[in-house]
Amino acid sequence: MNIEKFVARRKALKLSQMTLCKGICTQATLSKFERNGRIPSLSILHRLCDRMGMTVDELNQDPAPSIVIIRKQLNTIERDLMMENYLKVQSALKTIDEAQIPAIPLRMQFFYLRGMLNAVTNKKPDEVLFDFSQILDELDEKHQTIFTQLAYVGSGITYTRINQPARADFFFKKAHEFINAALADQENEEDSNNYLRILTLIFYTANYYATKKNFELSDQLIQAGVDLCSQYHVTYxxxxxxxxxxxxxxxxxxxxxxxxxxxxxxxxxxxxxxxxxxxxxxxxxxxxxxxxxx
Incomplete structure (x- = not known):
């Protein structure tokens, strides 16, 4: 069994041992598996792998059909959201049972998609912020993944709509800082979708600063987005x-x-x-x- 692959996956997701094993097993059990190769029960191992978006079979290089299918569904929905096919996104999200998504990265993607759809279609603020809170308070507690940044932007959109400018500005400033850092360091991206998500951050942040009449900053962000589209040959x-x-x-x-x-x-x-x-x-x-x- 390729334990190094398991550990590499956990570290790539920036999950602590405590976070990964919460509700599944003790941290000692996970530590013994990672450090000493002491394999826990198959049930525990399955649940640990599920939470990271992989399967036990993948540790032996076998594919994970169910995870692959969900990932493809969510990626398709994400592209439709980028192209403003909101009715299609709404319909597709209803076919997915969030309780059946055990992998943390896919759960974050799901809550981001539903939260952002609700944000841009003017749903009730508590519905929007609930989905983003799943990311910010539960799934990405250290706020290290791009889904936290997307949740920031979605929250900023919502606070702008309900006329709470100080909170909106707080979230968009965080997104802008992340964009600058991301554009300065685009090498060795592990997730091939990240540049598309950075484009999402860029567009909504540029739009926000346009509404604030800071057209200079908005235009700078727009140009950064156009350059990124050119770099990756995408037109979404x-x-x-x-x-x-x-x-x-x-x-x-x-x-x-x-x-x-x-x-x-x-x-x-x-x-x-x-x-x-x-x-x-x-x-x-x-x-x-x-x-x-x-």
Whole structure:
């Protein structure tokens, strides 16, 4: 049995022995397994592996079909959320039983997705903050994973909506600090989805600072997002980033030719990604009197 793989997985998730074994076994049992190779009962080992998003079979290089299926479902939902397919996201989340997700990383992903969907669709604040509290207070108690940052942003969105600017600013400042650090150190990423999640952080943080009329900082974040899309050859966020850039340009009284170019780029990427929300927003902005035809 590859115990080193087990230990490496726990450390990669930044889980302490105490956190991993909570409610399953004693810390001494886990320590004896990791340090001395004393294998606990199969039931305990299964539960420990489940909590880390792996199976006992994976310690022998075998695949974990159930975990793989859930991970694929959640990743698909996450991409739909990025493209603002909110009805599709809502429907897909209802098919997943959170009680059947034992792995901590997948549980964090689930609560982030449901919390963010509720945040951007203006659900009750207590519903939104409950999901994010599952991450911040239970699953990522040391606040070391990117899901904590996503929970910060979702919380910031909610506090902005309910007109609590001090709390909103607190969370978005934390997200901005993380973005700067993440962009400075993008090597050796263990999770291939992290750059997409960083794009999520960038977009919502840029949008927040635009609402605060800090267009300089918002534009800097937008450009960082566009650069990240180019680096990883992804287009999920380009329609939204380009449209936000166009909105900022309108508020900054930029040249109308530049504004139209941004809107045309937003529309092109929206059509490429089947983002009908941005298509409608582009049409509205072009026809609302702020931008005349060029």
């Amino acid at each position: 966020y380009l329609p939204r980033l380009k449209f936000l850039a166009a909105e900022n340009a309108v508020h900054e009284d930029a040249d109308k030719t530049d504004i139209h170019q941004l809107l045309d780029e937003a529309l092109a990427f929206a059509r490429l990604n089947h983002n009908q929300v941005i298509e409608l927003r582009v049409a509205a902005l072009k026809n609302n009197g702020y931008v005349s035809n060029v």
